[in-house]
Amino acid sequence: MKGSSPIAGACCLALSSLLGNKTSFPTNPSYISSLDSYFSLQESTILPKCVVSPETAYDVSVAVKTLTAIYNDLEGDATKECKFAIRSGGHTTWAGAANIECGVTLDLRKLNLVQINSAKGTVSVGAGNSWDRVYSRLDPMNLSVNGGRTAGVGVGGLSTGGGISYFGTRYGWTADTIVNYEVVLADGAITNANANENPDLLWALRGGGNNFGIVTRVDMQTFEQEPFFGGYAYHLPDFWADEVEEFVRINNPATYDEFAHLTLTWGFSGTLGLAVANQLEYTKPIEDPPIFAKLRSLPVLFGKYGISNVSQLSRDLRDQAATGKRQFWNTLTFVSTEAAMSATFFRFNESILAISRVPDIVSSITLEPLPPALYARQQASNALGFDHRGNLNQSLVIALLSVSYTSADNDQLVDTYGRSLMEAINQDLKKLNASDPYLYLNYAASYQDPISSYTEANVRRLREIAAKWDPRGTFQHQVPGGFKLFAHWNLDLE
Numbered sequence: 447m448k449g450s451s452p453i454a455g456a457c458c459l460a461l462s463s464l465l466g467n468k469t470s471f472p473t474n475p476s477y478i479s480s481l482d483s484y485f486s487l488q489e490s491t492i493l494p495k496c497v498v499s500p501e502t503a504y505d506v507s508v509a510v511k512t513l514t515a516i517y518n519d520l521e522g523d524a525t526k527e528c529k530f531a532i533r534s535g536g537h538t539t540w541a542g543a544a545n546i547e548c549g550v551t552l553d554l555r556k557l558n559l560v561q562i563n564s565a566k567g568t569v570s571v572g573a574g575n576s577w578d579r580v581y582s583r584l585d586p587m588n589l590s591v592n593g594g595r596t597a598g599v600g601v602g603g604l605s606t607g608g609g610i611s612y613f614g615t616r617y618g619w620t621a622d623t624i625v626n627y628e629v630v631l632a633d634g635a636i637t638n639a640n641a642n643e644n645p646d647l648l649w650a651l652r653g654g655g656n657n658f659g660i661v662t663r664v665d666m667q668t669f670e671q672e673p674f675f676g677g678y679a680y681h682l683p684d685f686w687a688d689e690v691e692e693f694v695r696i697n698n699p700a701t702y703d704e705f706a707h708l709t710l711t712w713g714f715s716g717t718l719g720l721a722v723a724n725q726l727e728y729t730k731p732i733e734d735p736p737i738f739a740k741l742r743s744l745p746v747l748f749g750k751y752g753i754s755n756v757s758q759l760s761r762d763l764r765d766q767a768a769t770g771k772r773q774f775w776n777t778l779t780f781v782s783t784e785a786a787m788s789a790t791f792f793r794f795n796e797s798i799l800a801i802s803r804v805p806d807i808v809s810s811i812t813l814e815p816l817p818p819a820l821y822a823r824q825q826a827s828n829a830l831g832f833d834h835r836g837n838l839n840q841s842l843v844i845a846l847l848s849v850s851y852t853s854a855d856n857d858q859l860v861d862t863y864g865r866s867l868m869e870a871i872n873q874d875l876k877k878l879n880a881s882d883p884y885l886y887l888n889y890a891a892s893y894q895d896p897i898s899s900y901t902e903a904n905v906r907r908l909r910e911i912a913a914k915w916d917p918r919g920t921f922q923h924q925v926p927g928g929f930k931l932f933a934h935w936n937l938d939l940e
Contacts, residue, residue: 453516454548457528458496460512461550465505470497480533480553481545485598486773487854488541494531494551501556503628503636503662509552510660511634514920531927532656535576535600539773540892543927544603554602557662562587568625569668573602573661578764581757590671590756592616592623597757597764602661607887608653608830610814610844612676612727612756615704617669618823619830621652628663632920636662650911652828653900655887656928657912657921675735676727676759678766679742679749683720683795686712690787692740697782697815699841704819705729706737710787712794713810720798721747723810727759768808768850772857774864775848777889777896778872779816779882782841786880787813790845790871797867804859807851816842829908831884831900842882845871846889864891887929897929905931 462469470476472493480497484490500506513528531546533553538544545551554574560583561570569591571580578597584590592611594604605627609620617623626640627648637659639647650658681689693710696702707727714720726742728735731753734742742751750762780786794811801807818838825832832838847868849860875881885896898905909931912922922932 454495454528454550457513457516457550460516461496461498461509464508464512465498465500468499468501468505470499480551480555483555484536484545485767485769486539487771488539488773489536489543489545490770492541492545492547494546495548497551497553499553499556503557503630506552506554506557506630506660506662507634507636509550510630510632513550513924514632514634514918527924529924529926532602532660532925533600534573534602535598535604537596537599538603538888539775543892546927552660554600554660554662559663562589562668567668568665570663570665571601572663573600573605575601577601577604578757578760581755581760584668584671585755585757588670588672589668591666591668592618592620593666594620595760595763596767597760598769601664604888605664606651606653606655606661608828609888610820610886612707612729612759613669613671615702615707615817615819616729617667618820619652619828621828622824623667624652624664625667626665627651627661628665629659629661631659632916632918640665646911647915649827650829650908653830653887654908654911654931655897656925657908657931658915659921671729671756672731673753673755674727674729675732675751676754677749677751678723678725678762679744679751680713680718680747681722681724681744682747683722685744686722686791687788688740688744689722689724690784690791693787693813693815694782694784696737697817697841697843699818699839702815702817702819702841703737706735708738708741709812709814711810711812712791713808714794714798714802715808716802716804716806720795725763726751771806771850771852772854772860773848773850774860774891775846775889776864776868776891776894777847777886778845778868778875779842779884779886780845780875781880781882782815782817782843783878783880785878786875787843789874789878793867793871793874797863797870800863800866801849801860804851804856805853807849807856807860809849810847812846812848814844814846816844829900829904831904834901834903842884844886844889846886890929895929897931
């Protein structure tokens with residue numbers, strides 16, 4: 447194993463003695479299964495010294511106490527600490543986000559509780575669940591939650607990064623509808639964060655990532671939800687301008703229909719060439735929603751629409767993703783105008799030549815409406831920073847560049863391509879006065895800094911909360927994955 451650490455070995459042995467077969471090693475099927483289940487090859491090819499698969503919050507507490515105690519026993523020698531990773535669904539693409547070479551990976555997927563409390567109108571969800579599993583329990587009861595859209599995406603990561611849902615324009619970010627987080631802190635204490643108990647931690651976890659502790663359970667508001675219209679379609683690129691016009695019309699903040707959800711994708715593959723795709727949902731049981739009439743009238747290469755439930759729609763979306771390949775993601779945000787949308791198409795179209803000969807490559811830019819109905823609905827309740835903006839009446843667009851391919855030999859080419867393309871788009875947006883600083887954490891590349899986009903005031907507040915709840919900085923230096931609040935941990939907040 448590369449860079450094998452005797453300290454990591456000691457940590458794994460200690461964890462094994464306390465947690466038994468919940469700790470697995472490289473030849474164990476549980477270890478192999480954990481690695482094989484990551485979304486990206488960059489993550490699945492990282493080899494931790496051991497994988498811990500806790501089944502309860504108490505197990506997580508034992509693991510954290512053990513990992514931090516060994517570090518403390520060594521008098522805080524950072525060169526000898528047991529570094530560890532926190533993994534829920536394992537859907538973040540970049541290497542080291544939720545796995546760690548020669549360290550300890552806490553694989554939370556056995557924290558898979560789904561417990562409905564009808565009296566309170568909530569559901570308690572283990573952080574290791576994927577959203578499709580949650581929906582499969584709620585759909586038969588005509589209930590739902592404001593959760594993720596793709597099967598396989600984990601509850602823990604999405605719910606601490608903001609979270610975009612089919613229902614977001616009705617309820618806000620996913621995190622806004624979480625009424626309680628159960629969290630294991632750096633000292634192993636199990637605590638709750640809600641409106642009455644530790645409200646500062648509740649606010650910070652709504653967008654602040656893994657900087658404060660390990661979320662083991664979320665309690666979410668439920669709502670009545672019948673099956674509804676949804677699906678996808680691929681079109682010839684000839685219709686890109688029609689798509690842009692309709693996207694901007696639907697994303698008009700003055701007239702946005704909160705039951706409408708859509709995405710627009712510019713896509714390229716070696717087999718299909720250049721294409722345009724839509725994902726359309728209308729969260730009422732209306733077979734052919736009038737709001738999508740023009741988009742639905744465009745000639746279709748292939749696709750599928752109909753009345754369905756969230757479980758099936760999430761599986762359909764997962765089936766369109768390139769699971770188990772190398773991945774590159776990058777994100778940016780901009781003001782919703784036809785000129786800005788068109789700029790993304792022009793730049794994407796001209797970029798294709800740079801990657802057209804890469805075997806098995808698929809590249810796409812997916813554009814998602816971010817209207818005030820979503821980001822401003824409960825803006826003061828989360829850490830994302832929209833409450834510090836002067837203009838809350840402007841619709842934005844989140845762009846995700848996603849590239850999948852098979853060979854590590856093409857890593858540098860794809861990285862250069864992705865960075866160059868998104869920088870070119872960003873420069874175009876600045877010339878159009880359409881660039882926006884917000885970066886959606888769950889789409890960000892490892893070298894991006896989404897938390898800094900939450901405004902200076904919110905970053906300062908997040909740092910103060912982190913210093914309060916994690917005074918030793920365990921989740922800053924001992925957990926290198928995720929987006930950190932401090933480049934170098936100290937308690938100097940200046």
